[in-house]
Amino acid sequence: MAETFEHDVVVVGGGGAGLRAAIAVAERNPELSVALLSKVYPMRSHTVTAEGGAAGVIKSNDDLETHCYDTVSGADWLADQDAVEILVNDAPRQLIQLEHWGCPWSRERDGSVAVRSFGGMKNQRTWYAADKSGFHMLHTLFQTTLKYPTITRYDEHYAAKLLIEDGRCGGVAALDLRTGSMRAITANSVILATGGAGYVFAFTTNGAIKTGDGMALAYRAGVPLKDMEFVQYHPTGLPGTGILITEAARGEGGIMLNRHGRRYLQDYDLGQPLEVTDPRHPQNRMMELGPRDRLSQAFHYEREKGNTFKMEEFEDVDAVHLDIRHLGEKRIDERLPFVRELCRDYQGIDPVHEPIPVRPVVHYTMGGIDTDIDGRTALPGLYAAGECACVSVNGANRLGSNSLVEILVFGERAANTATEEAGELKRPNPDALRTQAKDEAKRIQQTLLNGANANGGVRPAHVRNKLRKVMEAGCGIFRDAGTIQTACDALAELSEQAARMTLDDHGGAYNTQLINALEITGMLEVASAMAHSAHARTESRGSHQRTDYPERDDAQFLKHTLAYRQEAAAPRIDWKDVTITRWPPGERTYGR
Amino acid sequence: MAGEKRITLEIFRYNPEDGGEPFFQSYEVEYLNHWVVLDAINWIKDEIDGTIAHRWTCRMGVCGSCGMMVNGEPKLSCHSLLRDYAPGPVRVEPLQHFPVEKDLMIDKSGFMERLAEVKPYIIRDDVNDTGNGEYLQTPAQIAAYHEHSMCINCMLCYAGCPVMSLEPAFLGPAALALGQRYNLDSRDKGQAERVDAMSGDEGLWGCTFVGECSVVCPKHVDPAGAIQKGKIAAAKQWYANFIKPKGAKK
Incomplete structure (x- = not known):
């Protein structure tokens, strides 16, 4: 029943990390056959929405050391410093490679690449393609994969389960969306590059596909999820839709104003503002160019002080203003055309003439599948890269423009490891793998498709909507033991409800409701890992702010959390030391 | 609600x-x-x-x-x-x-296959040699192809194109615009390799220049403009083949 397709390497996920990985395998060993599997067509992947740019030291006034320090301090010292050094050292080569493949990076007059300022970065080092950097990177990578005959795409295939035999990963069981049939896609190495899990929160910049599928696949296979309590709120999302307004708006000189017109960030230890007409504005690592966690927290305090305003048309949510008017129409059209387009189309305002209402919005999962610096997971044959993975280079707070380069550096790196090790382990018996895929198809048939829950069943969308609200209420910008516990309890209850999910669609062809239901079961696993990890970390660090433990506590918590899945029980939380090489933990300061 | x-x-x-x-x-x-x-x-x-x-x-x-x-x-x-x-x-x-x-x-699979036919990637020998830094490209050189690089592959232009309804073998606006995007990129040296796929009745010459593709395009890619530029370049090349003496350097 389950058709089998044999390859040497399977890449799950067709975003930036997955495409970069597939190219790397094809380049490194043209003898190997690569399966590139994605639940959407690759160019739909969420990388496409990234706006601001990718960081890499390229100009003579910048240096690798500073990029490392910015990243480590931005991460509130929770990043592994050996991984950060790899990221920073390899970033320029990766970005040049992408340029050679056709990425239309914005340029200086002399034809060299241009760079812009970004939050938490001491020097200008963010490469950009106007404000559609992710779009151009993704399409460049996708189009480049078309060069390689050894890459076979499985578009619109949903990876339902990892195939594991003899203690190693040997492929995935994947649903072909077009027909609904289960396929066993087998390989010696499997690379997960499925992206983050921002969609487990109600208000997010993330597209609907960002459901943490790869994290759930690995987690169910016994691989720990690392640092899952660290979820990034981006300070500037449009209030109704959560659509991202890029940090590049502030990198170009945009300012944050509360309802009194005050540049309120000066009240939160981020330095003193300069006039926007001052040629030194904006200043790096100050004010509007502080890190995302600190800016989102500042918004929360402003709301408590009554300094935000209500958006009547969006159920009275609170907002502040991001003002870019002083940049002028010409510069906005040149550097931030997408911001203008999004504001006009989705907010009904023109940022050339009006300030943009914004509020913090869930944007990125710093945590993910625990990997070493070469992309290996604890399960032999399984590798991970990109937002689904946690190497970790982002620690407790990612700096903007580091993730678009992380997907390149670690996408290639994981692929190199997977390529080298593809022949090392004994290939599992294909019959055993096929049987596993068949069993997974049977499980899905029995639990979801047969309609056994017709009485007392729950609509999948209701479980999903509740889950997303629970996470926002319990694990938002500020948490405490009480809110987190409430979330944990609600998630347990939702897991029981999820077991009773009832579908309207019992067919095979393009049963997207079935895919949604499978995603939801994964979202619950990932959310549970987030909430329980947040519960265990009784300190405040980066994006994890506990009002009941407001201080950073290096003595106890200069450690990564590792969440291990347990059957019918809360995850077990373990700890792992942070790798410190050259930058001992210090005070995290901005604006001074 | x-x-x-x-x-x-x-x-x-x-x-x-x-x-x-x-x-x-x-x-x-x-x-x-x-x-x-x-x-x-x-x-x-x-x-x-x-x-x-x-x-x-x-x-x-x-x-x-x-x-x-x-x-x-x-x-x-x-x-x-x-x-x-x-x-x-x-x-x-x-x-x-x-x-x-x-x-x-x-069914998008046909479109995806056609996209690959125009070889939508930079073609030159040193493409994987990153040691000498970026290829220089001035803002004016970017402007030559930039709008054609904004395609999101939404395929609205195929639904808008009257030729698609009559001639399903037509490569179509998005694929042609993408091929042209690389032809116009100063970094690329692969024009000759795209000629076969892009010219002919299924390619550039299949377009009757109704221009509906550019009207429905949500991203201002202007496929019709790209196709026109492609036709002009192809025609110039055709004349050049007659005018240049045999054996002359291209």
Whole structure:
């Protein structure tokens, strides 16, 4: 029943990390056959929405050391410093490679690449393609994969389960969306590059596909999820839709104003503002160019002080203003055309003439599948890269423009490891793998498709909507033991409800409701890992702010959390030391 | 749902598995002022009828997934405000000129294959040699191809193109614009390798220059302009082959 397709390497996920990985395998060993599997067509992947740019030291006034320090301090010292050094050292080569493949990076007059300022970065080092950097990177990578005959795409295939035999990963069981049939896609190495899990929160910049599928696949296979309590709120999302307004708006000189017109960030230890007409504005690592966690927290305090305003048309949510008017129409059209387009189309305002209402919005999962610096997971044959993975280079707070380069550096790196090790382990018996895929198809048939829950069943969308609200209420910008516990309890209850999910669609062809239901079961696993990890970390660090433990506590918590899945029980939380090489933990300061 | 206004959506339904004929199904939706057509379809799927099949991902007009015919015009459904269609009804159909897989899902596999034919990547020998830094490219050189690089592969232009309905073998606006995007890129040396795929009756010369592709394009890629530039370049090359003496350097 389950058709089998044999390859040497399977890449799950067709975003930036997955495409970069597939190219790397094809380049490194043209003898190997690569399966590139994605639940959407690759160019739909969420990388496409990234706006601001990718960081890499390229100009003579910048240096690798500073990029490392910015990243480590931005991460509130929770990043592994050996991984950060790899990221920073390899970033320029990766970005040049992408340029050679056709990425239309914005340029200086002399034809060299241009760079812009970004939050938490001491020097200008963010490469950009106007404000559609992710779009151009993704399409460049996708189009480049078309060069390689050894890459076979499985578009619109949903990876339902990892195939594991003899203690190693040997492929995935994947649903072909077009027909609904289960396929066993087998390989010696499997690379997960499925992206983050921002969609487990109600208000997010993330597209609907960002459901943490790869994290759930690995987690169910016994691989720990690392640092899952660290979820990034981006300070500037449009209030109704959560659509991202890029940090590049502030990198170009945009300012944050509360309802009194005050540049309120000066009240939160981020330095003193300069006039926007001052040629030194904006200043790096100050004010509007502080890190995302600190800016989102500042918004929360402003709301408590009554300094935000209500958006009547969006159920009275609170907002502040991001003002870019002083940049002028010409510069906005040149550097931030997408911001203008999004504001006009989705907010009904023109940022050339009006300030943009914004509020913090869930944007990125710093945590993910625990990997070493070469992309290996604890399960032999399984590798991970990109937002689904946690190497970790982002620690407790990612700096903007580091993730678009992380997907390149670690996408290639994981692929190199997977390529080298593809022949090392004994290939599992294909019959055993096929049987596993068949069993997974049977499980899905029995639990979801047969309609056994017709009485007392729950609509999948209701479980999903509740889950997303629970996470926002319990694990938002500020948490405490009480809110987190409430979330944990609600998630347990939702897991029981999820077991009773009832579908309207019992067919095979393009049963997207079935895919949604499978995603939801994964979202619950990932959310549970987030909430329980947040519960265990009784300190405040980066994006994890506990009002009941407001201080950073290096003595106890200069450690990564590792969440291990347990059957019918809360995850077990373990700890792992942070790798410190050259930058001992210090005070995290901005604006001074 | 705290709705303000009501509107009826008439959604094209087709299920290949039940053997039935396509039909339109009506759903009444209470909607908020900022809702787009996609929001209404998602609400219907979540709350009323989970059997509806449609594609969507980003909901911000850049992933290219959610193209469909809205009241007979090719649109991104995430980019079409419901209030602009008041009082309704709004008729929603799969993009025309494509085979329908189920409901609003079209078969995109043909398009994906055609895209590869134009070799949409930089072709030159030193493409993987990063040691000498970036290839220089001035803002003016970027401007030569930039608009054609903005394609999100939403395929609205295929639904808009009259040639597609008559000549399914036509490479189509997006694929031609993409090939042209690389031809116009100062870093590329692969024009000769794209000629066979792009010229001929299935390529540039198949276009009758109605220009509808550029009208419906949500990202101002201007495929019609790209095709015109391609025709001019191809014609110049054709004349050059006659004028230049044999053996002359190109």
